[in-house]
Amino acid sequence: MTLWLMAGLLFTPLAWAVLTLLTGFRRGRAITWLGIVIQVLVSLALWAVVAAEGGFQYPLGGWQAPLGIELRMDGLAVTFVLLTALVAAASGLHAGFYLDPDKDWHRYFWPLFWFLWAGLNVVWLGNDLFNLYVGLELISLAAVGLVALGGQSEALRAAIRYLMAALLGSLAYLLGVALFYGQFGSLSLSGIASALNQDIAVEGSGFALILMFFGLALKTALFPMHRWLPPAHGIARSPVSALLSALVVKGSFYIAARLWLELGATLGSLALAQLLGVLGGMAVFWGGWQAFRHSKLKQVVAYSSVAQIGYLFLLFPLTWNTTEAVIIQAQQAMTLQVISHALAKAAMFLSAGNLILSVGSNRLNALAGVSHFLPFSLFSFGLAGVSLMGLPPTGGFAAKWLFLQASLATGQWWWLVVLLGGGLLSAAYVFRVYRASFVEDSDIDHFFHPSRRLEIIPMILALLSLGLGLMAEPVLSVMALAFANGEGT
């Protein structure tokens, strides 16, 4: 049964990419919906399997690591697989109604969408350094292709900038992989971790780890390497922006987190951990401030992503040289932050797309009076904003609460400033959007009403993000259970 599920998980996105490449937009949409149903069911079933029986290894082609490639299906991986299925399904459904079927180049959205999904699953399951690199490449190139879709000069400019940043990041990561291979003769992450635990060949590998972190931080748009993100996420079509902000940047962060949790204890250092944490903290403030200042709706949401990504990097200082209980707590905080941000940000971008569709402009002050016409999308936007601010009972609140407890347990009180200040800044930029939409003296009297189907999807995502704080217990128990299971295998 599990073998079938794994084959389905790996095969469906790749096969659907080919199928949709061969068809036009409308037929591709119908095929995609079938594929989405399959993927969501397979992901749910795998989640149930891992919840019941714990994680497992899956050697591809029947070859064991280190000769072949082994996938690792543990709680964290399956949680992210399920999250990807939810967010990608929502974005795919939204895109089916949002994109204009008569524009010839929109047909290429579907194959790129499926390749992106495939690449994300590769990364979540990857336990082999080079395989992770290939996953990163799939994600980056598909994402760049989606940003450039159609090839207008503005989009091309943003896409090329994105491509350059992504390529530099990939090369730095690949150089680190090569150094690790030279040192340990193996590409398997668990193989390297077990060699490190036996005190073999530590000297010099710290540099490889730093190189990989540089590459991955660049791809995750960590401050001050975030400059490529707002133009790319801002110019892309809204369902694409939702995918990029919710999932794509998390891929490279996930690899960094895995590396740190497996190898950080021996190869990392206090300075590296604090540096990553401080950069994350600065990202929270800088991203929040830029989001507050920007005059365009989608750029506000994109800069808000820069800020929210910053919180994730608190994982590094909070898991350095501390007790097992605090490490688990910080991991839970990181997982909740990833999930709640993914749901909230996808909801925000999709509802921002609806707002732009109805007023025909991306400027904030064009939203004047929109509260009369489009309260539903505006409401979804606000609900997602509540989660970003970290108010109870949202997932964002649960994540920040756990981060706070981990900071206090390790005596690193200075992260409290980041957690509280970041919440206030998010409140400021969300209310700014609301203020613009409640301005009364608008003389615009025609609004395009997007269909209900477009409005219901971000609403569901926002509600999920809101309810995550209440459902955190089962999610976290699966994630933590399998982390213990995945260790030492």
Next chain:
Amino acid sequence: MTRVLAILTVTAVCFAFLSGLVYSIWQIGATTTPVDLPALLAGNLDDSGVENPVTAVLLNFRSYDTLLEIGVLVIAGIAGISVAKTSSLEDPELRTSDELLYALQRWLVPLTLLLAGYLLWAGSDRPGGAFQAGAVLAASGVLMRLGGIPMDFLRPGLMLRLGLSLGFSVFLLVAVASALSGSRFLAYPPEMARTLIVAIETVLTLSIAMVLLALFVSAPINNAEEPEEGGS
């Protein structure tokens, strides 16, 4: 002043990078690896179905990576043709009328086609294989295109998309067939390994050449207007 500071910073970063790299490589040279992968590879080569260790790694032991890498190439091809201006194929200004090129082409194109075939065939027991053969095939395609030989299959249409995805689809079908027959995803039955690998390599050669050629042909211009959505 700021210029000097910038130069100094860049120099310092480059120096730190180089010294870190040299130190790491120095350490790597001084230690023995805990896992001896080449020996492991040599021990399993007989089961892989081919004699060239590189091909064995690419198409059997780590075939998952290769499958995904072909996916990356297909993505590049899709991204390329999605921003292409379709009429550029008929653009007479893009053709050269160089006598020397025409003369050379008559010699070079058959030779490169032959070379591509040889590289593909050689891949099973010595250096060569789909990637090299595909690159050479694409190079002869570039020559033909520059010489103005009409290649209608490169026009954005079903033929082009079929060609782009052919190698990937066949590879994927083999992977799924192995999963359906009861073993793992991508596990070839041992007695068929060689046949399957050669078949995959052949279609891959065509698709790799197609991707490279499509990227060469597509020119990223699109004058159509879309409603404003981003913009900085």
